[in-house]
Amino acid sequence: MSGLLYQFPAKTRLDRVVAKQKILAHIKGSAKLRERLRDEVDQITWHAKLASSTLNLPSTKEVPELQVFVVTLKGEALHDDVLSAIDRAIPFPTVFELKGPSGVCVKAAYKRPSQADANHWVTDEHYLSSGWHEEGAERCPLPPAIHLKALYHQCLSELIPTPKRDGERLEEQLARFNAATALGKQAEKLEKRLRNTKQFNRKVELNAELRGIREQIAEYIAR
Template sequence: MMAHSEQTKPFIPFKFPEAAALGVPDQYGNKQGQKIPKETIYQQANPTHAVKQLFVNQVDHITWRYKLSADTLNVAASEDVHEIQVFDIHLKADCDALDRQVLETLDKAIPSNIFFRIINANERQPKLQCAMAYKRVNKRDTDVMVVQDYFSSEWATLPVVKSVTEATQKLPVVLNMAGFYTELLRSLLPVPARSGERIDEQLSRISELSALHGKLTQLQDKQRKEKQFNRKVEMNRQINQLKQQIRSLQDI
C-alpha cells in the first residue's frame, strides 16, 4: 500500500518545463515522451511471474515524459540527486488502481529517482494520481538505490487525458536538485514539514505516526469488545495517551 496525502485542499499536479520533455515534437511542437516497452523493464528488473502479470493486467503503457536535471531546471547540481525521471503510467480500461509492486519494479529497473504520474482514463473525466518513493543511494554500494516508503496524492480530475499539463501548479523554488527532490516528495506527504525539519526527520515522524495510528485502531477495537468495566477504563486511559502522542507528532 502507498501512503496517501491527507491534504485539506485538492491536489494540483506540477507543470514540468518543456526543456525537460522527451520524445519527438508533434505538429504543435510538443514532445509526448518515449514509450517504454514492458519487456525492457522485465530485462532490467527480472520480476517474478506474478509481478509480470500485474503489468499485464494493470498497465496499458508507460511513457517516459521528462528528464529533470540541473540543466533543464536551471538549478545547481547535487551529489545525491543527479536526475529525476517523470513516468506516465496509463492504466488499462478495467483497472482503477495500480499495485505498489509495479512501481517497485520500475524503481528497481531505473537507478535514478522517479516521479510517477498514474493516469486513469476509465471514467468520463480522466484522473491523475502522482506517486514517489523515498529513494536514496545505498551507503555501502553507491551503484545501488534503496527504495523505502511510497507516498501518493489523491486522485486529481483532468480536463483532458492528453493534456496532463492543464490545471497545474508551478514548480517549487529551490537552489539545487536535492532540494527539488525533497519538495517533490513533500508535496505527497500526509503531514507537513516542521520549520527546519530535514526530510529524513519528517519521514521518521510520519512512520511513527502511522505506527501509533495502528496501535490506536487496535486498542479501540479491543475496547469495544471488552466486557469488564475496569479493563475498559484502563484501555480508555491508554487510548487517550496514544491520542496525545499523535497530536504532539502532528503539531507543526
C-alpha cells in the same frame, strides 16, 4: 489533499513510451508480480527529465537527475509492488504520475544512494501519494530550488500529509509521518479490542492506552 500537480517545462519533456518488456527484463520477482504489471499497466511513459542540462539547476550526488514517469492504468488501481518494480528499473530518484479512470495521482518513494554502495539505490518501502486529482486539473509551476536535491525534497515533502515544520529536513518530516502512521495502526487495533471487550475494568485500561496513543499522534502531526 496533499501533493501538487506540476507543469514541467517544455525543455524537460521527453514523452517517450517505454516498452513493458524492458521493465519486465529487470523484474526478478514472482510470476504474480509480472502478471500484475501486464494486467494493471496499460502504458509507461518517460514524461520528463529534470537535470542540469534541461532545467538549469545544479545536480547533486544524491540527486544527479530527477525522472518523471507517467503510468497509464488499465483499471482503477496499481499495486505498490508493481510500482516498486518499475522504480527499481530506473537508476535515479523518480516521481510517478498514475493516470486512470479516477484522474491523476502523484506517487513517489524516497530514493537515495546506498551508504555502502554509491552505485546502488535504496528506496523506501512505502509510497507517498497525493490522492486523485481530476484529469485536466490546474498544474503549478515547479517550486524554486537551489539544486536538484532541494527540488526533489520539496516534491516529496508536498506528498507527506504531516506538515513540514520550520527548519525541518525531509528525513525528519518522513520519520514523524511514519511514526504517526505506525501509531495509527496500533490505535485501530486497540479500538477493535475495545469494541470486543466486555469487562469494565479492561475497557478503562484500553481507553487510557488509546488516549495516550492519540496524544502521541497529535504531537507527531502538529506543525
